[in-house]
Amino acid sequence: MSLARAIETGDLAELPSRRDEDWRWTDLRGLLRVLPARVAETDAEAIEVAAGETRLVRLDFVTGEGAEVVRRRIRIGGEAVLIETHRGGGISEIDLAITLEPGARLERIVLVEAAEDAVQVVIATVALAAGARFAQTVVTGGAKRQRIETRLRHAGGGAEARLDGLYLVSGRRHADLTTVVIHEGPGGATSQLTKGVATDQGRGVFQGRIEVRPGADGTDAKMGHHALVLGDRAEVDAKPELEIWADDVVCSHGNTIGALDEEALFYARQRGIPEPEARAMLTEAFLGEVIDRIGNEEARDAVAAFVAERLA
Amino acid sequence: MLKIDNLHVQVGEAEILKGLSLAVPAGEIHAVMGPNGAGKSTLAYALAGRPGYEVTEGSATLDGLDLVGLTPDARAALGVFLSFQYPVAIPGVPALTFLRTAMNAQRKARGEPEVTAPEFLKSIRARAAELKMDFEMLRRGLNVDFSGGEKKRMEILQMMMLSPRLAILDETDSGLDIDALRIVSEGVNALRAPDRAMLVITHYQRLLDYIRPDRVHVLAGGRIVASGGPELALELEASGYDRYASAA
Numbered sequence: 086m087s088l089a090r091a092i093e094t095g096d097l098a099e100l101p102s103r104r105d106e107d108w109r110w111t112d113l114r115g116l117l118r119v120l121p122a123r124v125a126e127t128d129a130e131a132i133e134v135a136a137g138e139t140r141l142v143r144l145d146f147v148t149g150e151g152a153e154v155v156r157r158r159i160r161i162g163g164e165a166v167l168i169e170t171h172r173g174g175g176i177s178e179i180d181l182a183i184t185l186e187p188g189a190r191l192e193r194i195v196l197v198e199a200a201e202d203a204v205q206v207v208i209a210t211v212a213l214a215a216g217a218r219f220a221q222t223v224v225t226g227g228a229k230r231q232r233i234e235t236r237l238r239h240a241g242g243g244a245e246a247r248l249d250g251l252y253l254v255s256g257r258r259h260a261d262l263t264t265v266v267i268h269e270g271p272g273g274a275t276s277q278l279t280k281g282v283a284t285d286q287g288r289g290v291f292q293g294r295i296e297v298r299p300g301a302d303g304t305d306a307k308m309g310h311h312a313l314v315l316g317d318r319a320e321v322d323a324k325p326e327l328e329i330w331a332d333d334v335v336c337s338h339g340n341t342i343g344a345l346d347e348e349a350l351f352y353a354r355q356r357g358i359p360e361p362e363a364r365a366m367l368t369e370a371f372l373g374e375v376i377d378r379i380g381n382e383e384a385r386d387a388v389a390a391f392v393a394e395r396l397a
Numbered sequence: 398m399l400k401i402d403n404l405h406v407q408v409g410e411a412e413i414l415k416g417l418s419l420a421v422p423a424g425e426i427h428a429v430m431g432p433n434g435a436g437k438s439t440l441a442y443a444l445a446g447r448p449g450y451e452v453t454e455g456s457a458t459l460d461g462l463d464l465v466g467l468t469p470d471a472r473a474a475l476g477v478f479l480s481f482q483y484p485v486a487i488p489g490v491p492a493l494t495f496l497r498t499a500m501n502a503q504r505k506a507r508g509e510p511e512v513t514a515p516e517f518l519k520s521i522r523a524r525a526a527e528l529k530m531d532f533e534m535l536r537r538g539l540n541v542d543f544s545g546g547e548k549k550r551m552e553i554l555q556m557m558m559l560s561p562r563l564a565i566l567d568e569t570d571s572g573l574d575i576d577a578l579r580i581v582s583e584g585v586n587a588l589r590a591p592d593r594a595m596l597v598i599t600h601y602q603r604l605l606d607y608i609r610p611d612r613v614h615v616l617a618g619g620r621i622v623a624s625g626g627p628e629l630a631l632e633l634e635a636s637g638y639d640r641y642a643s644a645a
Contacts, residue, residue: 347448352485355445356499356555357473357506366498370489370538 088113088206089178092123092152110290110322111232111261117204121176124151136162136186141383148173148203159183164190166381171207174200181209185217187241192220194384196391199228201256208234215241215270222379223250224388226395227258227287234263239301242270250279251375251388253395254287254319261290268301268331275305280375281312282368283319293338294326301331308338313345313371315364345371365396398423398594399563403455406436406443413439415619416455421563421594421612428597428605428630431616432638437598438482440616441567444596445479446472459563473499474506476562480552480569486540492551495539496521496558503559524557528584545572553584564588564595570604582607602634617641 091099091113101107102114134140142165146155153175159167161184171179185191199205205228213219223233237246252260266275281289291310312321325338345367353363372392379385399421406414413436421427431437443450444457446469457464464472487495501511512520525532528550540548549569556564566585570578585608589595597608605613605627613629614621615638622641623629 346485349485349487351447351469352481352487353495353499354469355447355473355479355481356495356559357470357503358499359470359502359506360468362498362502363470366490366495367487370487373489 087178088176088204089154089180092120092154092176092178095120095123107263107292108232110292111230111259113204113230116230117176121151124149124153124175126154126156129155129157131158131160134161134163134165136189138163140165142167144169146171146173146179148175148177148205150175153177155179157181160186161189161191162186165192166384167191167193168384168387169193169195171195171197171199171205174203176204178206178208181207183209183211185211185213185219185244187214188216189214190218192380192384193222194379194381194388195221195223195225195233196387197223197225197228197231197233198391199226199231201229201258203228203231205231206234207232208236211235211237212240213238213244213246213273215243217241217244219245220247220380221249222375222384222388223262224391225252225260225262227252227254227260227289229257230259232261232263234265236265237267237275239266239268239270239273239275239304243272244270245273246275247378248275248277249375249378250281250291251372251392252279252281252289253372253392254281254289255284255395257286259288259290261292263290263292264294266293266295266306268295268297268304268306271301271331272303273301273305275307277306277308278375278378279310280372281310281321282315282372283312283321284315286316286318288319289321291321291323291325293324295328295336297327297329297331297334297336299330302333304331304334304336306334306336309340311339311341311371312343313368314342315344315368369393369396399457399459399596401444401455401457404443404452404457405454406439407451407453408439408449412453413619414443417616417620419614419621421596423594424589424591425611426589426595426597426608427612427614428599428610429614429616430599430602430630430633432641433600435616436619437600437616438567441479441565441596441598444472444563444565445469445477470502471506473559474503478556478559478561478564480549480556480564480566482568482571484540484548484552486538486543488538488541490539491537492535492539493521496555499555500558521554521558524554527557527587528554529580530554546574546577549573549577549581550584553581557584557588562593564593566595566597568599569597570599570601578604578607602630605630615641
C-alpha cells in the first residue's frame with residue numbers, strides 16, 4: 086500500500102489511510118477522491134560517485150499538475166554532498182534508493198518548496214555499509230499533505246548517521262517527517278534532531294523510530310524532536326519510538342512541544358525590539374541549532390536563507 | 398523627569414502596588430528599598446510594561462508622557478531601560494547580534510539612522526573593556542552559560558550602549574561578589590548624567606555603598622512609606638524593615 090502503487094494502478098484503495106498506524110496523521114485516502122492522469126516517468130540514470138571521487142550533486146525535482154512516480158538510484162563509493170530540491174504541485178511520490186559503500190560519505194540536504202495544493206510523498210531508503218558516514222537535513226514548508234520519509238539501515242558495523250529535519254508550516258499546510266532507523270551492525274551511531282514551527286492552521290508530524298536489532302551491540306542513538314506551536318489552531322503530533330534488542334546500547338530521546346519563551350520575548354521587547362521582530366528572532370534562534378549541524382557551508386547558507394525567508 | 402502618581406498595579410487577581418507615588422528628577426539617582434514581597438520588582442516590571450502587570454489606576458510619566466498603555470518596545474525607544482534581576486538567556490542569538498538589533502530597532506522607532514557595523518563594534522569593544530568583559534563572550538548566545546556576575550555585567554553593557562533616559566536597576570547586586578559589584582557600580586556611576594534618571598531597586602544597603610543615591614524611598618505594602626536622604630539606607634540597615642510593616 087503506497088501512493089506510488091495507487092498512482093501506478095489507478096486504485097484508490099491502495100492509498101495509505103489513517104487506519105494504517107504509520108499514516109494515521111497523514112491520511113491520503115480520506116483526502117484524495119480521484120487521481121489525475123499519470124504523467125509518464127522519464128527514465129533517469131543512476132547517480133554514481135565512485136570510490137576516491139568527491140562531488141557535489143544537485144537533484145531538482147519539479148512535479149506538474151498530474152500524478153507522478155519518480156524513482157532514482159544513488160550509489161556513493163567516495164565522498165559527496167547532495168543538494169536535492171522538490172518543487173511544484175500535483176500528486177507525486179518520489180522514491181530514492183541510496184547506497185553508501187564501505188567508508189563512503191554523503192551529506193544530503195533536502196529543500197522542499199511545494200505548491201500549496203501539492204500532495205507529496207518523498208521516500209529515501211538508505212543503506213549504510215561498514216564505516217559509512219551519512220548526514221541528512223530535510224527542510225520543508227509543507228504542502229496540502231506531505232510526507233518526507235527516510236528509512237535508514239545500518240547494515241554494516243561502525244557506520245554513523247545524522248538525521249535532522251526542519252519544518253515550518255503555516256496557512257493550512259501539512260508536513261510529516263518520518264524516519265525509521267534500523268541498526269543491524271554493531272557499534273553504529275545515529276544522532277537525530279528535528280525541530281518545527283507550526284502557525285495558523287499548520288500541522289506538523291514527527292514520527293521517529295529507532296530499532297536496535299540483536300547483534301547491533303554498542304549502538305549509540307539519540308533522537309530529539311522539539312516544536313513550537315504558535316497558533317491556537319496549529320497542531321504538532323509526535324511519536325518517538327525506541328526498540329532495543331541488543332546489549333551495551335546507549336539510546337535516548339527527547340520530545341518537547343511548546344510556545345515561545347515569554348520571558349525571552351519580554352526581555353527582547355524591553356530592549357526595544359518590536360514584538361513581530363522579537364518573535365521571528367527567537368524562532369530563528371530555536372531552529373538555528375539544526376542549521377548549525379550542517380557541514381557543507383553552501384548548503385548551510387541555503388537552508389538559513391530558506392528559513393529566514395519564511396520567518397520574515 | 399520620571400513621575401509616578403498614585404500607581405495601582407494588579408498581577409493576576411492580586412493588587413500589588415496600591416497607590417505608589419514617586420518622582421525622580423533628571424540627573425538624580427533614587428533608591429527604592431523594601432522587604433521581600435513589598436512590590437519592588439512589580440514596580441520595575443510595571444514601568445517597563447511587562448504583559449500581565451496591569452495598571453488599574455494612576456499614571457507613570459517620563460518627560461510628561463504617560464508610559465501606561467505603551468508597548469515595552471515603545472517605552473524602550475523613549476529611553477526606558479530595565480536591568481533585570483534575572484537576565485534571560487537566549488540560545489542561538491549572539492550577544493552582539495542581539496544588542497545591535499535592539500539599538501537599531503530603537504533608532505528606527507525614533508527616526509534616527511542605523512548604527513553602522515564598524516561604529517557599533519568600536520563602541521562595544523571599548524565598553525566591554527571598561528567592564529572587564531571578555532569580548533569573545535559576546536559572540537556566544539546571549540547570557541548562555543554566563544555566570545551570575547557575567548549576566549549583570551552584560552546588563553550594564555547593554556545599558557551603556559543603549560544610553561537610556563531612565564535606567565531601572567532591579568536587584569543588580571544579587572549574585573555579585575565584591576569585585577564584580579565594584580565593577581558594575583563603577584559602570585552605573587559613569588552613567589550618571591544631567592539628562593538621565595536612575596531608579597536603583599535593592600533589598601540590601603550594600604549596593605548603596607558603591608552607588609550613592611540622592612534619595613532613598615522605602616517601599617512596603619505596595620506604597621512608598623518613607624523617603625529621605627542617603628542616611629535612610631543606613632538606618633534601615635541597622636533597624637530593618639519591621640517598623641514599616643505597620644505603616645504599610
